[in-house]
Amino acid sequence: MHIHVVGNACVDTIFRVGRFPGAGETLNASSYADGLGGKGANQAVAAARTGAAVTFWTALGKDRAGTWIRSRLDRELSDLEAIEFDLPSDRSTIVIEAGGENFIVSGVACSEAFDPIAQTALARRIAFDDIVVCQGNLQGAAIDACLLAAQENGARTVLNASPIDAAALPDLRLAQVLVVNQSEAKALTGQGDMAAAAGALAAKGAGTVVITLGAEGCLVLGPNQAGPLRLPAPRVEALDTSGAGDVFCGCLAGGLAQGMSLT
Secondary structure, rough: OOOEEOOOEEEEEEEEEEOOOOOEEEEEEEEEEEEEEEEHHHHHHHHHHHHOOEEEEEEOOOOOHHHHHHHHHHHHHHOOOEEOOOOOEEEEEEOOOOOOOEEEEEOOHHHHOHHHHHHHHHHHOOOOOOOOEEOOOOHHHHHHHHHOOOOOOOOEEEOOOOOOOOOOOOOHHOOOOEEEEEEHHHHOOOOOOHHHHHHHHHHHOOOEEEEEHHHHHHEOOOOOOOOEEEEEEOOOOOOOOOHHHHHHHHHHHHHHHHOOOOO
């Protein structure tokens, strides 16, 4: 069983600060560094670290940053399918405060250029019972095409609908497993109650709905459940929450590849 992760890869520039700056305020960081990032890359690496066979499909620029990203991915993944564009490679700036919370601003020129050539190549590689994982970093039409190709080839689909682009939402009916956090669930349904939000997402056509609740764990609502199941998370001291949702999705896909059940 093989996992295909389709998504973005970028250079993350990470700044650590004691607190977030106010409007118009400049703060000096206690430390800063570049690292490999992107929701797609994070999820592919996390899935591979569970021991699963993973192919990562992404878009890179023909620049120094793209070369650097490729070298980092090659350390973690044995199968990389990177389409190159004459565009700047994707970048994110991540600011992390002392409590571990963060905010992120991204440039996504390559992700937005991900095109039908890559989708056609993906369709040729998908086998029955494979798992295809997508996120919201690509254009909605590109995500739909990848998920549809997966379903047509008998593969299972996992959609992490994050970040949300209200103007180009992917088709939730193509997601056999839908993963969102609380703010995304509310944005998609208008529901502040997460149990109600899970039901609303299921009514929109998603198969199994997973809503992550941060330190409180997650809610899981399967097609045959009367109501969502709440699964607690182990208590830990959070040092850095950036990428936590991506690691969750990658490990979820890895667990599915090992035959584990969500419900």
